[in-house]
Amino acid sequence: MRVVQVLPALWSGGVERGTVDSAIELAKRGHEAIVVSNGGPLVTHLEDAGVRHIQRPVHRKSPRSFGQIAPMRRLLRELAPDIVHVRSRMPAWITRLARQTLPAPERPALISTFHGMHSVSGYSAIMAKSDHIIAVSDCVRRYVLDNYRVHPDDLTTIQRGVDPAVFYPSVPDERWRQQLEADYPALAGKRIILMPGRLSRWKGQHAFLEAMARVFQREPDCHGLLVGGADPGKQHYEQELRTHARALGVEDQIHFLGPREDMANLYRRATIVCHLSSRPEPFGRTVTEALACGTPVVAYRRGGAAESLKACFPQGLVPPDDVNAVVDRLHHMLRHPPSIAPLPAPFHLESQVDATIAVYGQILARRATGRGP
Structure with missing residues (x-):
């Protein structure tokens, strides 16, 4: 199959990393994988794996982005993909409208993935207007x-997967550990409690x-690490957090590491990982990545x-927004790993x-027999 995935950009986050992982794995299996986005640091991961990336400005949540419909139509005609898989709302609008202008025999199958629980609106509804939804x-x-x-038969749940070649139980690489402690001497000999996720x-x-x-x-032998960068235009939030740490008197026991490319080693170095989002997350990739590395999670x-x-490590669950319960669970895990x-x-x-390839195959088979859209 020739599969084109479309998303806003390739900076960081679960959608972006999931797209990259899927494209690389599809290519390993002999399919032709192409990613369309406005670019970003993760493009190098695709290119290193031999996956083609095409840069297009499909990221702006603006009426001006509808100017990309004609270029997307030309791109779809040029690539002639079997599947187009959209992973975000504006790219979905651009792609669907471009696809509709193609002659029916040239239209690729359209798959969408709901990576989040967007505000319910006509704008968000585009994600539900595809041949199949994940x-x-x-x-x-x-x-x-x-x-x-949406008919239940047109919707499939597929959990986000962890690559066991990257995330697996082990001790951190020794040279990596030495470099981390050279960069952050306060971490030497400390038990690390890790909080991964963009600063939001x-x-x-x-x-x-x-x-x-x-x-x-x-x-007192514990140290806290916050890993992740702030969203564009929200860098002030990191300063707010630093000010809060200082007010709590813990600024010397907390480090902000920013965005990192060495998450597997950080999970392995950590004693416990925390996930404390104040609103429902659609998945929570850091939970499964940490557990895959053999590190417990409190969430x-x-x-x-x-x-x-609940499926992987239920003893890590605590009531929502209950900081007392978080503290008690951390103490217990620190004393009884x-x-x-x-x-x-x-x-x-x-x-x-x-599971994703199975969905692709199901939709293509329906189209081939004239039973599908």
Whole structure:
């Protein structure tokens, strides 16, 4: 198959990394994988794996983006893909409108993935107007069925998969550890409590700092790490967090590492990973990545992250927004380190790609027999 995936850009985040992982895995299996986006640092990952990237300005949430319909139409005619897989709303609008202007025999199958629970609106509804829809968790599936006119047979849940070639139980690479401690000497000999995720108010970094201030009182050999960068135009939030850490008196026991490319080693170096988002996340990739590396996770019982943790490590769940429960669970795990079972098969990248290819094949077979759109 020739599969084109379209998304806004390739900077960081679960949508972007999932797209890259899927494209690389499709290419490994002999399919032709192409990604269309406005570009970003993750493009090099695609190119290193031999996956073609085509840069187009499909990222702006603006009426001006509809000027990309004609260029997208030309691109679809040139590439003649079997499948076009859209992963975000504006790219979905551009792609669907471009596809509609093609002669019927030239129109590729259109697949969409709901990576999130967007505000319910006509703008968001475009994600439900495809030949088949993929939801990244059961809570996202419920959201789609509750809010859009979608037949259950046209909607498939496919959990986001972790690549076991990257995330697996091990000790951190020794040279990596030495370099980390050279860069951050305060980490030497410390137990690390890790909070991965972009710096955004709803991601729960304030709650993490509040919990750490209390954990450090009883566990002074612990250190907190915040990993992730701020969204464009929101760099002030990092300064707000630093100010809050200083007010709590923990600025010397907290480090901000920014965006990193060495997450597997950071998970392995961590004693515990936290996931404390203040609103439901559609999936929560950091949960399964950490567990795949053999590191326990403490997370609120909320959204897709809780769904993943319930299936893989239920003892890490705590009531939503209950910082007291977070602190108690951290203390317990620090004193009684839990064992982590291997990640269940549905959360492996191989299973994700198997299921996605099955959806592609099902839709293409329906079209070939004249039973599909």
